[in-house]
Amino acid sequence: MSPPLVIRGARLVDPASGYDGPGSVLVADGRIEDVARQATAPGAPDGAREIDAAGALVCPGLVDLRAKTGEPGSEPKETLKSALRAAAAGGVTTLAVMPDTDPPVDDPAVVDFILRRARDIGLGRVIPAGAATKGLEGKALAEIGLMHEAGCAFVCDADRPIVDSRVMRRVLAYAGGLDVLVAHRPADPWLTDGAAAHESEFAGRLGLAGSPAAAETIMLERDIALLDLTKGAGARLLSDQLSTAASLAPLARAKEAGLPIQASVSINHLTFNELDIGDYRTFWKLTPPLRGEMDREALVEALASGLIDLVVSAHAPAPAEDKRLPFQEAAPGSIGLETLLPALLTLHHEGRAPLIRLLETVTLAPAKALGREFGRLSRGAPADLIMVDINAPRIIDAAALTSKSKNSAFDGRRLQGEVLLTLAEGRVIHEART
Amino acid sequence: MPSSATDTPATDLEELRRLAQPFPKRHLLSVTDLDPIQATALLDLAEHFVALNRQARKKVDLLKGRTLINIFFEASTRTQSSFELAGKRLGADVVNMSPRTSSITKGETLIDTAVTLNAMQPDILVIRHAASGAASLLSQKVGCSVVNAGDGAHEHPSQALLDALSLRRAFGRLGGLTVAICGDVLHSRVARSNVGLLTMMGARVRLVGPPTLMPPQAARWGVEVSHDLRRGIAGADVVMMLRLQFERMQGALAPSTREYFRLYGLDREKLGAAAPHVRVMHPGPMNRGVEIDSDVADDLEISLIQDQVEMGVAVRMAILASLAARLDNA
Numbered sequence: 001m002s003p004p005l006v007i008r009g010a011r012l013v014d015p016a017s018g019y020d021g022p023g024s025v026l027v028a029d030g031r032i033e034d035v036a037r038q039a040t041a042p043g044a045p046d047g048a049r050e051i052d053a054a055g056a057l058v059c060p061g062l063v064d065l066r067a068k069t070g071e072p073g074s075e076p077k078e079t080l081k082s083a084l085r086a087a088a089a090g091g092v093t094t095l096a097v098m099p100d101t102d103p104p105v106d107d108p109a110v111v112d113f114i115l116r117r118a119r120d121i122g123l124g125r126v127i128p129a130g131a132a133t134k135g136l137e138g139k140a141l142a143e144i145g146l147m148h149e150a151g152c153a154f155v156c157d158a159d160r161p162i163v164d165s166r167v168m169r170r171v172l173a174y175a176g177g178l179d180v181l182v183a184h185r186p187a188d189p190w191l192t193d194g195a196a197a198h199e200s201e202f203a204g205r206l207g208l209a210g211s212p213a214a215a216e217t218i219m220l221e222r223d224i225a226l227l228d229l230t231k232g233a234g235a236r237l238l239s240d241q242l243s244t245a246a247s248l249a250p251l252a253r254a255k256e257a258g259l260p261i262q263a264s265v266s267i268n269h270l271t272f273n274e275l276d277i278g279d280y281r282t283f284w285k286l287t288p289p290l291r292g293e294m295d296r297e298a299l300v301e302a303l304a305s306g307l308i309d310l311v312v313s314a315h316a317p318a319p320a321e322d323k324r325l326p327f328q329e330a331a332p333g334s335i336g337l338e339t340l341l342p343a344l345l346t347l348h349h350e351g352r353a354p355l356i357r358l359l360e361t362v363t364l365a366p367a368k369a370l371g372r373e374f375g376r377l378s379r380g381a382p383a384d385l386i387m388v389d390i391n392a393p394r395i396i397d398a399a400a401l402t403s404k405s406k407n408s409a410f411d412g413r414r415l416q417g418e419v420l421l422t423l424a425e426g427r428v429i430h431e432a433r434t
Numbered sequence: 435m436p437s438s439a440t441d442t443p444a445t446d447l448e449e450l451r452r453l454a455q456p457f458p459k460r461h462l463l464s465v466t467d468l469d470p471i472q473a474t475a476l477l478d479l480a481e482h483f484v485a486l487n488r489q490a491r492k493k494v495d496l497l498k499g500r501t502l503i504n505i506f507f508e509a510s511t512r513t514q515s516s517f518e519l520a521g522k523r524l525g526a527d528v529v530n531m532s533p534r535t536s537s538i539t540k541g542e543t544l545i546d547t548a549v550t551l552n553a554m555q556p557d558i559l560v561i562r563h564a565a566s567g568a569a570s571l572l573s574q575k576v577g578c579s580v581v582n583a584g585d586g587a588h589e590h591p592s593q594a595l596l597d598a599l600s601l602r603r604a605f606g607r608l609g610g611l612t613v614a615i616c617g618d619v620l621h622s623r624v625a626r627s628n629v630g631l632l633t634m635m636g637a638r639v640r641l642v643g644p645p646t647l648m649p650p651q652a653a654r655w656g657v658e659v660s661h662d663l664r665r666g667i668a669g670a671d672v673v674m675m676l677r678l679q680f681e682r683m684q685g686a687l688a689p690s691t692r693e694y695f696r697l698y699g700l701d702r703e704k705l706g707a708a709a710p711h712v713r714v715m716h717p718g719p720m721n722r723g724v725e726i727d728s729d730v731a732d733d734l735e736i737s738l739i740q741d742q743v744e745m746g747v748a749v750r751m752a753i754l755a756s757l758a759a760r761l762d763n764a
Contacts, residue, residue, distance in 0.1 A: 199650050200650060200651065201649075201650065201651040201652075201654045201655070203650075204649030204650050204651065204652060204655075205626065205649075205655070206566055206567065206588060207566035207567075207585070207586050207587030207588030207589070207623060207626060208566050208567075208587075209587075210650065212650075279567070279570050280566070280567030280570055280571060321543065324543065324545045324571075325543060325544065325545075325565075325571075326544060326563065326565030326566070326567050326568040326571055326585075326586075327565065327566060327567045328565050328566065328567075328586070329565055
């Protein structure tokens with residue numbers, strides 16, 4: 001067990017208690033032993049490491065519900081270890097990894113493999129997402145119960161929409177009966193077929209096939225209707241990575257009707273719009289595609305208002321050989337673990353949302369979606385916390401990021417915010433060189 | 435004749451060398467690489483090559499010692515031979531490569547190919563590829579000049595320039611012309627390049643085709659959009675037909691060939707809606723009886739299709755000479 005540690009003189013932000021003010025934290029035995037709402041207390045036990053935060057932010061470690069690694073199966077892209085090192089450097093202490101590996105996570109043995117690997121690496125908590133359907137094929141239920149027992153946090157078919165409505169209904173109902181969250185990215189498979197961008201005047205000029213916003217809303221409306229059918233069984237849905245303004249009205253209606261639905265948005269869709277593709281720049285080829293500026297604006301507002309619950313990194317490593325291709329042939333996705341927090345802080349620096357709300361979307365909100373106790377700074381909670389200089393200016397250099405793949409859409413971007421210290425269950429897993 | 439520069443066409447080396455203005459950019463990837471003055475200069479230069487090409491001795495060594503590589507990932511007889519002839523008539527060494535005869539089929543990526551070709555020290559690469567943006571990607575990885583000879587549904591700038599030259603010779607001007615571009619605009623790089631160049635040169639452009647073959651929000655390109663052929667070409671000076679791929683008419687985007695010809699195929703009866711002096715264009719190869727009736731296509735009184743092929747070689751000579759002039763200056 002790591003020695004006790006006390007951080008004093010911090011700006012403490014804890015979305016769970018709504019506190020944003022001076023404070024100190026004492027960590028011992030992997031748990032938060034004490035939290036004081038003043039700069040000096042609590043007193044440190046003998047042998048404790050004492051850190052003067054000097055006004056830096058201290059908040060819960062980030063919980064990211066959507067990251068891909070290449071392990072098992074595509075280790076040259078990203079290993080669990082390289083992803084966890086990037087996560088630690090980015091202040092992410094809980095990482096949900098997607099099931100679209102090779103083999104896919106549709107079997108409790110693979111869940112167990114990932115959890116064992118993560119334990120050996122010791123750089124934060126990994127929560128595997130299990131496949132909702134066998135082989136992510138959208139046809140037959142995966143062993144959701146056994147995977148849940150083995151430690152998978154929720155189920156989803158990663159990027160693949162579950163097209164068959166009957167299968168989706170059964171996934172929602174069955175997982176609901178086990179109190180397992182279902183995440184689903186709504187995308188009509190036919191309207192998105194062959195699309196490399198958002199359907200718009202811009203993509204039309206570039207000669208790129210696009211998918212319209214309706215590709216998302218059609219599937220979202222279906223999912224909401226199916227959730228209504230299955231809510232009696234305890235179904236809960238996380239609508240994954242909404243990307244269009246048009247999705248917000250159905251989402252709001254579903255929430256007003258009291259349906260157990262939550263929604264996420266990727267940091268990319270809060271930061272960029274379709275014009276960032278520019279001259280066919282493949283780092284900005286994403287699924288869902290980057291949309292218009294009006295969409296981005298609406299998503300930012302929905303995040304600030306709480307209509308959208310949480311933010312994900314959508315970390316998707318792709319090696320150079322998969323990105324250095326003509327746009328329509330290139331792999332989609334951007335890495336994002338190390339840039340999630342500074343990119344999110346942009347919305348604070350621009351005055352778009354209160355800091356505490358922004359932090360909630362990457363700490364408490366995802367933890368609550370999973371019904372877990374991390375993501376908060378309360379006595380007895382796991383000591384997952386980070387210390388951040390929220391003003392530190394940086395120019396992101398993709399080549400200098402920790403991930404094995406360097407496909408960062410934030411390459412060259414000016415951001416503010418540097419993670420000074422990352423604690424996972426009381427252990428220092430990242431510390432900025434001073 | 436369009437400009438005083440072409441009153442007495444120059445066909446000798448020194449004069450052509452003097453006339454060939456250095457190309458404004460290292461590459462020709464899109465018509466947006468040109469402004470109206472630069473485009474006019476290219477067309478003026480091409481006029482001299484039209485005269486040269488009509489002589490028995492068609493060769494002038496403006497590109498002597500230069501190497502031109504044609505790399506066509508998509509098969510094309512017309513464009514490839516046009517660039518090949520243009521290069522050879524200017525005295526360049528021309529190599530033609532196509533995917534079937536190179537290692538590209540062995541899993542080599544476009545970038546690997548680019549790096550390999552670049553190591554052979556070519557001066558100009560002419561590329562055609564099925565993916566939009568491929569020419570731009572290639573241009574970022576090589577040290578030579580790149581000419582986009584068609585990238586997916588994006589652009590085909592030399593086609594737009596040769597169309598502009600054909601039109602300027604037929605009408606004496608481009609400004610003020612009403613040009614209706616008809617057919618499969620959605621998949622057409624020819625349409626995109628022509629919209630860009632013609633609107634830049636002051637022509638009025640209409641796009642005509644079924645909604646399923648029209649790019650989203652095309653009306654925001656500074657053109658008029660019509661879904662009715664007769665209405666779309668009403669009073670037009672020029673009707674430019676686009677090639678339609680057969681597989682797109684098997685029910686996916688249009689119900690059948692016969693329905694397409696009935697609604698959007700250009701025949702003499704429908705052409706009656708256009709201006710009396712209308713001229714008809716087609717980038718080729720034509721699907722006779724699908725998008726255009728042979729009766730119209732072969733009528734030399736109204737068809738500019740043969741001119742387009744002739745102007746193609748001259749315009750490409752102008753592009754290559756201009757790019758080489760830039761290289762000479764560097």
